[in-house]
Amino acid sequence: MSEAPSERPKVPEGQSERVTTRQMEANEKGFVGYETIWEPWQKEAKYEVPKKP
Secondary structure, eight states: OOOOSSSSOOOOEEESSSSEEEEEEOOOTOOOOOOEEEEEOOOOOOOOOOOOO
């Protein structure tokens, strides 16, 4: 039987509505990881101290 290929195929960047996934380079053991970048779901409002009565 043939051996498994020593390199992983390059996977294109995946994009959805709020997530981007990229393939990272293989490490010394041959593990290929994936980087996940999330876009913010909501805006953060600046906190304002309430007025004193």
